Amino acid sequence: MTEKNFETHEHDVLVIGAGGAGLRAAIEASAMGLSVGLICKSLLGKAHTVMAEGGVAAALGNVESRDNWRVHFRDTMKGGRYLNQWRMAQLHAQEAPDRVNELEEWGALFDRTADGRILQRNFGGHTYPRLAHVGDRTGLEMIRTLQQHGIHTGMHVYMECTLTRLFTDGERVTGCFGYWRENGKFVVFKTKAIVMASGGIGRIFKINSNSWECTGDGQALAYLAGAELMDMEFMQFHPTGMVWPPSVRGTLITEGVRGEGGTLRNKDGKRIMFGYIPELYAGDTAQTEEEADTWLQDSAKGIASKAKRTPDLLPRDIVARAIHTEVKAGRGSPHGGVFLDIATRRSAEDIKKKLPAMYHQFMELGDVDITKEPMEVGPTGHYTMGGIKVDSDTQESRVKGLFAAGECAAGMHGSNRLGGNSLSDLLVFGRIAGAHAGKYAKSVQAKELDKGAIQEAEKEALSPFDHAEGPNPFALHEDLMNQMQKYVGIMRNAEDLASGMKELERLKFSLGKVAVSGPRHYNSAWHEAIDMRNMLIVSEAMAKAAAQRKESRGGHAREDFSEMDKEHFAKVNIVLRRGKNGEMELEEVPLPPVPDEIKKVLEEKE
Amino acid sequence: MADKATVRVFRGNEEGGEFKEYEVETYTGMVVLDAIHEIQAKQAPDLAVRWNCKAGRCGSCSAEVNGKPRLMCMTRMSHFPEGEPITVTPMRTFPIIKDLVTDVSFNYEMAKKIPPFKPRPRDADGHWRMQQYDIDRIQEFRKCIECFLCQNVCHVLRDHDKKKEFAGPRFFIHLATLEMHPLDTVDRRQMMKDDFGLGLCNITKCCTEVCPEHIQITDNGIIPIKERVADDNYDPVRWLLSKFSGKKKKSLPVIQSTPGDAGAATIKSKKKTA
Numbered sequence: 001m002t003e004k005n006f007e008t009h010e011h012d013v014l015v016i017g018a019g020g021a022g023l024r025a026a027i028e029a030s031a032m033g034l035s036v037g038l039i040c041k042s043l044l045g046k047a048h049t050v051m052a053e054g055g056v057a058a059a060l061g062n063v064e065s066r067d068n069w070r071v072h073f074r075d076t077m078k079g080g081r082y083l084n085q086w087r088m089a090q091l092h093a094q095e096a097p098d099r100v101n102e103l104e105e106w107g108a109l110f111d112r113t114a115d116g117r118i119l120q121r122n123f124g125g126h127t128y129p130r131l132a133h134v135g136d137r138t139g140l141e142m143i144r145t146l147q148q149h150g151i152h153t154g155m156h157v158y159m160e161c162t163l164t165r166l167f168t169d170g171e172r173v174t175g176c177f178g179y180w181r182e183n184g185k186f187v188v189f190k191t192k193a194i195v196m197a198s199g200g201i202g203r204i205f206k207i208n209s210n211s212w213e214c215t216g217d218g219q220a221l222a223y224l225a226g227a228e229l230m231d232m233e234f235m236q237f238h239p240t241g242m243v244w245p246p247s248v249r250g251t252l253i254t255e256g257v258r259g260e261g262g263t264l265r266n267k268d269g270k271r272i273m274f275g276y277i278p279e280l281y282a283g284d285t286a287q288t289e290e291e292a293d294t295w296l297q298d299s300a301k302g303i304a305s306k307a308k309r310t311p312d313l314l315p316r317d318i319v320a321r322a323i324h325t326e327v328k329a330g331r332g333s334p335h336g337g338v339f340l341d342i343a344t345r346r347s348a349e350d351i352k353k354k355l356p357a358m359y360h361q362f363m364e365l366g367d368v369d370i371t372k373e374p375m376e377v378g379p380t381g382h383y384t385m386g387g388i389k390v391d392s393d394t395q396e397s398r399v400k401g402l403f404a405a406g407e408c409a410a411g412m413h414g415s416n417r418l419g420g421n422s423l424s425d426l427l428v429f430g431r432i433a434g435a436h437a438g439k440y441a442k443s444v445q446a447k448e449l450d451k452g453a454i455q456e457a458e459k460e461a462l463s464p465f466d467h468a469e470g471p472n473p474f475a476l477h478e479d480l481m482n483q484m485q486k487y488v489g490i491m492r493n494a495e496d497l498a499s500g501m502k503e504l505e506r507l508k509f510s511l512g513k514v515a516v517s518g519p520r521h522y523n524s525a526w527h528e529a530i531d532m533r534n535m536l537i538v539s540e541a542m543a544k545a546a547a548q549r550k551e552s553r554g555g556h557a558r559e560d561f562s563e564m565d566k567e568h569f570a571k572v573n574i575v576l577r578r579g580k581n582g583e584m585e586l587e588e589v590p591l592p593p594v595p596d597e598i599k600k601v602l603e604e605k606e
Numbered sequence: 607m608a609d610k611a612t613v614r615v616f617r618g619n620e621e622g623g624e625f626k627e628y629e630v631e632t633y634t635g636m637v638v639l640d641a642i643h644e645i646q647a648k649q650a651p652d653l654a655v656r657w658n659c660k661a662g663r664c665g666s667c668s669a670e671v672n673g674k675p676r677l678m679c680m681t682r683m684s685h686f687p688e689g690e691p692i693t694v695t696p697m698r699t700f701p702i703i704k705d706l707v708t709d710v711s712f713n714y715e716m717a718k719k720i721p722p723f724k725p726r727p728r729d730a731d732g733h734w735r736m737q738q739y740d741i742d743r744i745q746e747f748r749k750c751i752e753c754f755l756c757q758n759v760c761h762v763l764r765d766h767d768k769k770k771e772f773a774g775p776r777f778f779i780h781l782a783t784l785e786m787h788p789l790d791t792v793d794r795r796q797m798m799k800d801d802f803g804l805g806l807c808n809i810t811k812c813c814t815e816v817c818p819e820h821i822q823i824t825d826n827g828i829i830p831i832k833e834r835v836a837d838d839n840y841d842p843v844r845w846l847l848s849k850f851s852g853k854k855k856k857s858l859p860v861i862q863s864t865p866g867d868a869g870a871a872t873i874k875s876k877k878k879t880a
Contacts, residue, residue: 042656044714045752046664104734107723107787109741109748116735134745140663141748148780151714152722159714182703211658245635251661361661364680365635474647518652521619522704525651 006188006454011037011156012441014176014191015434016163016218019047020139020423021406022197023146024099024430025437029195030153032438037189038150039158039178041198041213045147048199048211049426052139053254053357054123055131056427057420058096062113063120063302064128069093070601071127076421077602078280079125079315080385080414081553081564083231083573086594087392088412092421092428099427100132106149108141110134122259122299125315125418127284127606129299136254136357142423161187163217164530165457166194166225167449172400173225174447177457181527184520186458190449192441195395195433196222196388196404197426201538203477203531205381206485209241209252215531216538218408222388223537227397228577230410230589232386232538233545234555236417237490239264239319241380243337248365250380253340253358255419257375258312260354261296262342264323265374266331272338273311276322285311317416317554320379324490327378337378343371379490383422384538385413385555386545389575392592395433401440405433410573415554464529470515473529480507480535488543493559497547504540511536544586545574611683612691613641615653620702626650627691632683638694639667639678642706654705662818665753669706670695675755675816697758710754712769716777719801725789736788744786747779747827749819756813756823762806772803775813775823782827785834795835804832 013029015022018040026038040047059072073093077084100118104110110132111119120129134141151157163178175190198218202210223229240253258264263271274292277285286292286308298305312319323338333339342351348371352359355370362368362375388397388404390411395403406426413421464473487500511533516526551565552558564570572588579585594602611632614625628645639657646653658664660679667678672686672693686692700708728734756775762768773781781798784790798804811824821827 042658042666043710046658046666048658050664050751051659051661101732105725107725107784107790109736109745109787111745112736112738112741116737117733134748137663137749140751144748144750144752148717148722151718157714182707211660211664213658246633247635247637247640248661357663364662365637365682367635472647472651474651478647516651522654522707523652524646524654 006186008188008190009037009158010190010446011035012191013037013193013195013434013437014039014189015195015197016176017047017197017199017406017408018044018157019049019197019199019406019426020142020146021426021430021433022047022195023143023150024427025195025197025403025405025434026155027146027150027153028431028434029438029441030150030155032435032442034438034441036155037158037191038155039161039163039189041160041162041217043159044157045143047143048214049139049143049423051209051211051252052142052423053136053252054256054259055121055133055138055420056096056100056142056423057123057126057130057418058100058132058424059093059130060097060100060118060120060132062117064304066304066606067128067130070604071606072096072130074602074604075126076418077414079418079421080416081280082414082570083553083591084414085392085411085592086598087592088429090598091392091432092412092425095428095431096424099424099431103142103145103427106145108145110141121256122313123419124255124258124313124319126420129302131259131420133256135353136256136355138423162527162530163221164461165453166221166402167453168225168399169447169450172444172447173402175449176221177454177461179461179520181522184523184526186461188449188454190446192444192446193401193403193437195437196402196408197406197430197433198408200407201384201535202381204480204484204535204539204542205489206481207241207250207379208381209238209250210381216534217531218404219387219541220534220537222397222399222402222404223541223576223578225402226399226578227402228389228575229541230386230389230573230575231415231545232384232541232576233549233574234385234415235381235542236316236383236385236555237320237379238382239316239323239379240340240377241382242366243333243376243378244335245366251361251365252380252382253375253377254355255316257340257342257355257358260342260350261300261345262340263310263312263345264319264377265339265341266326267333267339268331271312272322272326273314273319276318276325277311277314278318281314281318284308285314315416315418317557320490321557323377323379333376335376337376339374340377341374343373348372383407383417385415385417386410386542394436395429396436396440401437401444403433403437405429415556461530464514464516464526467513467515470513471510473514473516473525473532476507476510476514476532477528477535480532480539483507484539488539488546491557491559492546494547497543500543501540501547504536504543508536540584541576544584545576548574548586548588611641613645614691614693615642615645615705616695617650617653617705618702619704623702625693636683637679638671638676638681638683638692641683641692642678642694654703654707656707663751665751665818668697668753668755668758670697675759677753677755677818680818697754699758699760699764700754713752713754713757713774713776716773717780720773720777720780720784721792721794721797723784723787723790724792726791734789740788743826744783746821747783749821750776750779751819752776753818755816755818759812759816761810761812762803768803768806772806775807775828777802778804778807778831779821779823779827782831785831798831799835804828804835807832
């Protein structure tokens with residue numbers, strides 16, 4: 001029996017989050033004839049997937065026939081510095097082409113090749129032109145396609161609903177608790193299986209490209225319900241966020257600008273990336289401007305180039321750190337970034353055609369005409385490689401019936417994600433999670449929810465109203481973002497991380513005293529207070545894991561351990577879980593062994 | 607640039623409300639959504655507003671600024687005369703939930719009523735071949751971010767409240783997308799007339815004027831589908847032939863807009879698709 005005071009809904013499968021991964025999971029589970037509920041924090045179609053610009057990576061081989069899943073797999077593993085769960089990277093590379101073609105079946109319209117097939121473009125870390133795209137609004141095309149297909153499959157969509165707790169019976173997931181933004185009333189969901197697809201955690205950083213929703217809800221809810229988090233130290237700082245004016249600091253500029261030939265320059269006009277080619281990529285990266293430009297020209301024409309790739313398209317972690325270093329050395333642009341130049345590289349007409357959203361964005365928000373002037377860019381908190389630890393084949397967490405897909409799940413990208421691999425990730429693993437959640441739901445009976453747990457959840461959600469006076473939740477959030485940016489940001493060291501953890505303790509204490517007033521009806525301060533719990537959990541996990549990993553790799557860079565460790569840290573993932581007394585436990589878990597046939601694929605040469 | 611600005615914000619709900627004035631500090635590049643966030647963080651924590659991407663991509667922060675329907679995240683404070691208050695109100699066509707947040711569920715219900723895309727079979731080699739020039743026009747429609755500003759400003763919905771019989775510009779361009787999609791096989795023409803009220807649109811182009819994506823809703827979307835519904839007069843053979851030949855029925859002029867300048871449009875003749 002659930003409480004009569006609450007609206008209760010029951011489904012076979014409940015999907016939390018309606019970005020690409022959530023929609024894809026819900027479509028899959030619905031197709032199995034199950035009752036599916038899809039819950040989103042915003043309105044349907046507004047999830048952060050809409051911000052994805054450059055494209056979806058899939059070895060379709062339309063532009064470069066030599067491309068296939070083996071090359072894509074190898075690129076992905078190399079990009080992640082081999083910390084990826086190999087099986088996830090394999091499934092991803094193998095299934096991505098089918099998932100992209102399937103979107104076309106549901107009405108998506110990707111840009112075309114001359115012979116009428118799906119066009120693909122170059123992107124950082126991808127050996128061949130691999131990203132199916134629609135100008136620079138690929139994410140919008142994908143979410144709209146999934147949305148328009150999904151609403152006709154019988155799924156029930158719950159919009160503007162935020163969940164605050166998952167329920168388990170100690171072993172398996174049984175339901176969850178949340179509130180409607182609109183009226184602040186509580187709602188209880190009873191379900192056999194949950195697919196968590198809640199996206200990222202970017203709002204813990206001051207400079208970020210994420211929307212208000214990206215507060216680590218799914219990671220925190222799963223953690224509190226007994227699931228493990230993994231790879232939380234790996235945060236992708238996208239190299240090219242806007243830096244000026246202050247209003248748009250952090251807003252994303254697509255890697256597609258560099259894919260179309262854009263180059264990064266410092267204040268002296270020097271192309272910076274030639275000075276930052278790491279050993280791992282030295283063999284396939286151009287050493288001179290001439291060679292880099294030959295490669296760009298050839299690949300724009302669809303010719304298999306003899307020249308090596310431009311270093312402007314090295315993986316994101318490398319480019320972001322290069323920009324950081326240039327700025328620190330005093331060679332940055334006036335507002336603390338570097339210059340990204342497309343104006344001298346492509347015609348105004350090409351720029352407007354290939355990068356319309358970028359043109360528009362700079363014209364209207366930055367007073368910069370990118371067909372005439374360079375952009376000022378700098379790193380921005382963008383994507384978390386870490387998240388809920390899942391089984392590579394089923395996407396199930398260690399809590400039975402709790403699955404995860406997309407950005408909130410860990411393992412696919414290792415220590416660094418390649419551009420374009422998130423859109424393919426969410427399609428591939430959204431489908432897999434939906435299918436396995438459906439299969440699981442068919443094998444079990446729904447369980448009654450524990451009355452006491454519901455009451456606890458209600459009490460917790462209302463606690464910000466208990467105090468007449470106390471810290472303002474918006475001020476606390478601002479404080480958190482500043483601390484994380486300062487101590488757990490793009491460059492880390494032991495001392496900073498220790499300071500960061502101290503600040504997080506202080507913030508946790510403050511959150512306990514936070515005060516919110518007014519009615520529950522669409523009360524933004526209350527929502528912010530509730531989200532803060534989740535942001536503090538993922539922040540703590542990131543700081544702890546970062547302190548543990550004494551090396552620099554992918555989206556984790558240490559000043560005090562600036563090299564990539566070839567021994568110990570090359571072989572372990574860092575896993576965090578909630579201990580018996582509520583403390584956060586950390587464990588180093590060895591990477592799963594790589595079978596011989598996969599080793600062979602990794603060693604193949606192009 | 608002024609250091610301070612006065613923002614008048616509607617505070618209330620469907621039953622009523624009032625304007626409250628807030629003073630905010632301004633800075634370079636500031637947009638109206640920044641001002642609303644400032645007010646929320648420091649002066650009115652329970653102020654309700656929707657937003658997501660803050661880059662004009664998601665269409666969440668639609669409102670009326672000094673009476674004009676706009677995305678708050680793309681509206682610069684410096685756009686308005688210094689020293690005069692800036693008034694922000696919720697979209698008028700939809701019921702108010704609270705402050706700047708409106709109930710836009712009408713749009714989601716309408717979306718469900720439109721029969722979905724159903725493609726013809728793939729080519730023998732498993733691909734679907736489409737030429738870029740065959741999809742250029744519908745890619746323009748697919749830029750729609752569902753901000754619902756066009757729905758808000760359309761007088762059939764705004765003044766005459768015909769939500770039961772009229773789908774509105776957002777869904778006309780969705781219907782146009784499906785109608786012009788080279789792969790789609792469903793005939794929705796009768797529905798466009800009978801169920802979605804296409805005939806009620808009298809082409810005042812208000813929707814086109816407010817579209818933040820500069821989609822030529824009326825000229826490139828609504829007028830062509832109106833013509834198809836009227837012209838073909840439900841001749842199924844002619845309709846079917848046109849679908850499968852991959853030809854457009856007419857070489858209509860495509861009006862291309864320049865971003866940032868919705869008013870000025872240039873007419874280019876459409877490439878022959880045959």
